[in-house]
Amino acid sequence: MITRVFARCCTCQNQTRLVLLRTFADSPDTGSSAEKMMPFEEYRKLKKSHKTKARLWGIPFAFGGMTASSIINVMLTPNMFEMTPEEIQPILGMDPLMLAAGTGAVAAGVCFVGGGALYTEVWKLVNKKKHQQIQQRDEDFLRRIEKHRFASFGSFQDDYYGDSIQTLSDYRQWVRQQQKKKEAHKDFIAEKPTT
Structure with missing residues (x-):
C-alpha cells in the first residue's frame, strides 16, 4: 500500500521503491539481527x-x-x-x-x-x-x-545439548557428528528387514 502511494506521487517509480526498500531494511522491526549479534x-x-x-x-x-x-x-x-x-x-x-x-x-x-x-x-x-x-x-x-540435533528414541545420546561446544570448530564438529548419526540411523532402518 505504501509503495503504491509513493509510486503515484513521484514521477520516477524505481527510485522511490529503492528508497522505501532501504527504509524498511534499516527499520528495527525487520532489521538484520546478525549485525547486532555478538x-x-x-x-x-x-x-x-x-x-x-x-x-x-x-x-x-x-x-x-x-x-x-x-x-x-x-x-x-x-x-x-x-x-x-x-x-x-x-x-x-x-x-x-x-x-x-x-x-x-x-x-x-x-x-x-x-x-x-x-x-x-x-x-x-x-x-x-x-x-x-x-x-x-x-x-x-x-x-x-x-x-x-539427531534424536533417537532407542539410545542415550552423548552431548545432546551441545555442552562441549566451546568454539566454532567444536560446533562444526558437533554438526558433523550429528549428520553421521542421522546417516547411520537411516542405513540401519534401511537394512532392517520388515516382517
Missing part, C-alpha cells in the same frame, strides 16, 4: 566468565549462611556442650551436633545458589545491553542446536 567466541568467553563470577559470588554467601545457621543452632541449644552425652536429648531422632552440621551444610548450599543468582540479577541490571546480546545469541545457538 561474535560466538566473545559470547562463549562472556558466558564462561559470568558463570565463574557467579560461583565466586556464591562462596561468601555460603559462609554467611553457614555462620547464620551455626548462630541459630547455638541460640536454640545453648547448653549443648555443657551436658554429658547421656543428658543430651535427640532432636528429630538425631544428635544435636549432627543436626547442626546438616543444617549448616543445607544453609551453605542454599546461600551459595542464592549468591550466584543475586550476582546474575545485579549483572543483568548493570549490563542490560550485553544481557540482551547474550539472550539473542543464546536463542540463536539453541535454535541451531535444535535444527541439527
